[in-house]
Amino acid sequence: DSGVTQTPKHLITATGQRVTLRCSPRSGDLSVYWYQQSLDQGLQFLIQYYNGEERAKGNILERFSAQQFPDLHSELNLSSLELGDSALYFCASSVLLVPSGNTIYFGEGSWLTVV
Amino acid sequence: DAKTTQPPSMDCAEGRAANLPCNHSTISGNEYVYWYRQIHSQGPQYIIHGLKNNETNEMASLIITEDRKSSTLILPHATLRDTAVYYCIVRVAGANSKLTFGKGITLSVRP
Numbered sequence: 146d147s148g149v150t151q152t153p154k155h156l157i158t159a160t161g162q163r164v165t166l167r168c169s170p171r172s173g174d175l176s177v178y179w180y181q182q183s184l185d186q187g188l189q190f191l192i193q194y195y196n197g198e199e200r201a202k203g204n205i206l207e208r209f210s211a212q213q214f215p216d217l218h219s220e221l222n223l224s225s226l227e228l229g230d231s232a233l234y235f236c237a238s239s240v241l242l243v244p245s246g247n248t249i250y251f252g253e254g255s256w257l258t259v260v
Numbered sequence: 261d262a263k264t265t266q267p268p269s270m271d272c273a274e275g276r277a278a279n280l281p282c283n284h285s286t287i288s289g290n291e292y293v294y295w296y297r298q299i300h301s302q303g304p305q306y307i308i309h310g311l312k313n314n315e316t317n318e319m320a321s322l323i324i325t326e327d328r329k330s331s332t333l334i335l336p337h338a339t340l341r342d343t344a345v346y347y348c349i350v351r352v353a354g355a356n357s358k359l360t361f362g363k364g365i366t367l368s369v370r371p
Contacts, residue, residue: 187361187363188361203358233301237304254301
């Protein structure tokens with residue numbers, strides 16, 4: 146158990162709909178990362194937040210957005226869903242600077258199926 | 261972040277050591293070598309990381325060459341549960357530093 150909690154574990158929704166994926170980072174971790182893993186794309190970085198602020202952006206579609214709340218949990222919002230958005234979405238968190246190198250820990254993911 | 265090169269797959273016998281190679285010839289002085297693994301559709305699992313010294317923990321050992329251009333992850337006694345995709349990643353260990361995953365190496369442990 147990495148300590149990173151993601152909900153829901155599985156979600157099936159229709160095209161055009163909107164969903165919200167939730168992530169609770171490990172206790173004390175200020176950074177949250179979102180990744181998408183589809184069959185043909187591997188693990189793709191979407192976005193990172195640190196203490197409520199966006200810090201880095203990857204290949205995140207404009208239909209997707211995220212935020213990190215004051216209690217440090219994060220949500221990934223996916224709208225106008227398309228079949229191609231079906232994927233595993235992982236959240237990860239990390240502690241800030243540690244002399245030996247900060248480590249990123251992943252949750253178990255949210256399976257999204259768009260039908 | 262520097263890129264890494266891993267063979268696509270390898271196998272080993274259960275109970276034997278699994279030595280997973282990784283090349284990172286363009287690594288910079290402030291970049292760490294990280295290893296993660298992913299067991300079929302589970303979340304990537306942190307294994308070990310290092311800067312220039314060899315490292316060992318309860319899961320594995322990491323051997324980094326003196327010039328830091330390559331490394332080897334060693335699973336000392338592989339079990340069937342170690343069958344997974346293993347990712348070697350080079351990254352600066354800062355607050356803004358993400359992990360960039362390549363294709364990894366698929367390790368198959370055979371009985």
